[in-house]
Amino acid sequence: MTETPLPSEIADTSDTPEGGRLVAELRQAQARAERAERELARTRQSAAYVVGDLMVRAAKEPRRLLTLPRDLWRVWRLRRHRRPTSRPATSSARTREDVDREGPRLLVPRLASTPTARSLSLAGAIGAATARAWSPYASVSPALPHEAVALVETIDPDVVVIDTSAALPGGSWSHLGNPAAVDRLLAAGALVDAAHAHGRPVVMLRMTPPSHTAFLDGLAARCDLVVDGPGSTPRDAWHPGIDPLDHVPAAAAPALLWTASFPPSDDAWRAVALAAERIISIDPSLPEPTAWHRALGCATGVLIEPARAGILGASPESLLALASGRRVLAPDDADLAAMLAPWPALHDAHTTSRDLADLVASAQGPRPLSSSEHRAALAAILVSASAPTQLARLAARLGIPGRPSNPWDVALLADADVDPMRVIAQSWRPRELVVDRPLPDRATSILLDAGIDIIIGDAHTDADVARLGLSSAYVATQVDLRDPHDLADLLAGTLLGQAPRSHPTDARLVSTP
């Protein structure tokens, strides 16, 4: 029988080749012990353990019985994504005595320990701009690399997000995706494992070019869904949305906010810059929202970095500028052009060509958008790129019941002979349809399949409507359903505080009594 040598015996001879070999063997033995500890940790993350744990918790706490089916379903759905936990190697084994279990609790921000009552919660590596866009409509908890696992374990969000815009220089996860930052990748891997251990889906939101995310392919393969936002490629395009109410009043004097690098190195761009009466640039030393708001507040138009071929456009900056009623110069941005194309009123609100003459002309004293242009721009954004709609679409794709709060849900008052196809064709689809008598079966079926609740009752007066107990924030009447954007247009006009219109119908959108 051989005995494992004691460390001191080995150390005394470690300067000989044999001693060195023995030291190496001891290290391996220590590594095996560490591996056993990790095996234990993995067992605790296994589906069997998690399911058992959920059952025990439900038995102890009857309130959890309500969420048990949902939790079990998630565990089942995500079990195929389960991978071995990958954690940073430590240079020496820590003994149990070394670790005070009370210590790591300090990592978790106090605010995040109590998720708000919002109906969709997201946490993870989330860039500042993305978090700002989502926060009014969902519970968003951006995590730093060192606290991400603890945060997810504490707040148990509906969705864990890895947003590559957080990995840009200066971001909270800066250098994630750079092969030199191994620790960041390991932290992101641990975040994915923690989410899966809780049965939560992980979404990777690529918002940066392929050269930036090349090294994240392995991480992406562990995620449940990978989507590509502006700045990435159109592999699985999905816009994270902006907050359409994040608008800034326009400046009086014409000025161009230049978001591309300045001064421009290229002759053509110099010509565009020279054409502008005044150029505003963003002060990088200010906090992001302050810098943007301050710069936009001084501008009447915004020039966006020319879009690159193969890279998704419609950047959040373009959309925020439009939502604030600014004219946008976004050369080569076919995605923005496509997003705005259904709204003819927006034809002159943006320049997406790269033609120098067009750009020079647009740069010369850009006027703020007219009220009709502004209304159309907001309608387009509400439909295609507003945070609540996009988050709702994401939740639907993931198959999770959580839904972001949407302060602009609309109940549509209509006759019982309403064409259900025209209702569901509305680009801003109503949440509820109020009719005074039951609809034909086929219409009912179409509307319910589209997620529209049908409310039957009289709605002649405010008191009638109040009695219906609608969940929507707004009630719409006299909507011209022949125009698929009529409801969106009504909503945009209301949000902008514009006067009710009389053409083509006397449509009205009012707050639900």
Add this chain to the structure above:
Amino acid sequence: MTEPLRAIVYGDVNLNILDGSAIWVQSMSEALCGAGVDVRVLLKAPVETGRLVDPMRAMPGVTVIDPFTSGLAEGRTPLTPEAAVSIIEGLDGSAPADLVVVRGLRLVTAAAASARLHGRLWTYLTDIAQSPLDMDEQQRERLASIAGASRWMLCQTEELRALIEATVPGVSGRCELWSPIVPAPDVDPVPRPTGPLRLVYTGKFAPLWNTLEMTRLPALLAEQGIDAEVHMVGDKIHDVPGDRDWSVRMREALQSSPGVVWHGGMPRQEAMALAASGDLGLSWRAPEMDASLELSTKVLEFGVLGIPVLLNRTPMHESLLGADYPLFVANESDVVQACIALSADPSARDELGRRMAASVAPYRMAAAIVRLRALLERTFPSPPQALASHVSAAGRPLRVVVASHDLKFFTRIQEHLAGLPGVELRLDHWEALSVHDVSVGEQMVARADVVICEWAGPNLVWYSRHKRDGQRLIVRLHRFELEAGWLADVRAEAIDQIVCVSPFYAQLTAKRTDWPVERIVVIPNWVDVAQFDRPKLAGAEFTLGMIGISPHRKRPDLGVDVLARLRRRDRRFRLAIKSKMPWDYWWIWRKPEERLETERLFHRLHTDPLVEGAVTFDGFGGDVASWLRRVGWVLSTSDDESFHLAPAEGMASGAVPALLPWPGAETIYDTRWIHPDPASMADAIHDITASGRWQADRALAREQVRASFPLDAVCDVWARILVEDLSSQTAQGTLARTQLDSSSPGANTAE
């Protein structure tokens, strides 16, 4: 160590097949040979073609060992890893090798298990997981065991080095970059022909390589008034599944596109000669290829020829050419615009060619030989004259014993001393500060000529009382020992040299002990400057770094103060902390005051809007050099330190140090980096960054650390102190040096 040095080289590759790994064997042998090493190259497979083997046989100093013709192997079957290791051991037995250079995971694993080869292996691995997420426990263990047996682990890329350092404990400091080597072109410089702009492409024809799109460039450029030709070399046209006509269209385009000259397949040197006559190289590829982490050898070849290249922006290309390289392209339009710009300004083209050539210079054989020589010098150092004379006079090796419970600050010095010819080094490893095996100590006393006590602990008490007459006793004292009661038990007259790491602590030692002042000397801590010399990542100038924040006297709270003051002016500043957490040290965490301060720190990080979300804890580990790539400022805000290596390591990495005036700081670091309080420190950091002086200051800091604490110079002084006394003058003044001069470490030696 032999003279000249002897190496055995073995790659687990068949040299009859011309590929990258086979060429590596050839270029490694050539580099070793160029560095003056006698090389034996063992073949894995019987020779079928002399394409690679013959040039190696022609190299002076290289012996090719064919085991199939020399009776070392039976039959004609290529060697298994185990058989190869057995033959290597045999070769080493007949003529011991100083280094054994091996490649290939299976082979290296087998070699690492050989007790005979332990510590002499130079290992080169590419066939391991390329992502930490793909690395399982078994692979980690395997790599740890390879690292334990290796003198050096040679890494093909900085990324691979970062991966190994971050995932294999204890390997830090022994990973060296060994980039691919581009052979010098056998091409005479030719003046570029006048006439059309000449773009050159060499390689395969495939959709992802954008070769079809390239054939349209002359026409697109003609529309812009540029007369251009695209010269295309190669004969492999890919068949594309799902697009059968692609190869037909490609061939037609090569044959009939206006301005396209198809040269067909050409031998490599001829292709390089043609490329040398071009104005621009083409390596523009489809975006799907941006994910590749490989460096194209074609790009390197264009670079060697001084031809600027149009290529995609990828991490590898940015790292090679710089993020501001102007010829990164993503589409046809970018290519056309770049061609227009360059044809309008030929001098810019020449400038870019020079930039390309400079960028790929580290990949040339000549550069590889220089790197290898430096590595060999570090591995096999020459003894200083005094030591050599002493050993020669004694007629036997000098026997040195190092006694310590903790060698973390001494490892590299120990390795250096152990590598010196004429020195036999043994360890008396104390299990704890005051726990040791007396019988081992007695054996060491009986054997040693010189005893070094690392830390002035009970080890010093014991050796000062048990040393033999004439035996030399050296102690290195750090900081905490000065407060310890056991110093009174030390027999002071037994100590020959008391080494402190800074003049301040030397003076404090003189004040607090009755030890002879003339024996108190200073040898600074060392910094492995070469290991830290790595390119900074984007945004480093706005990233403050702290290494080690426990116990609280390290004052992370003051670092956060500095950050808050900076962020009040510029929100781009962040703080990265590389450290264990206070609760990871039970002896710290049990103290209520430490817990309280930690609570306060985290409360502020979660509630102060100025710093919330701006501080990351990047964990503890040996990958400090890699981590420092993201850091532009290294803070030292402690209440007290004996030396504090962090600022010095930061300086070596190209960061600017920023210190608060802890006692003695001015005896180690240039006072320009020392600020009276956090507010002044924040002011200085902001001013330097805002005024664009960060680059200049970090260059100065790097120069200073190279002059003040370089590993080789510090090790050299340690080699000398084994046999001669240093001057007590070393304990005066400051260690900070601005350039390598006579006041470099240890210049004041024997009196």
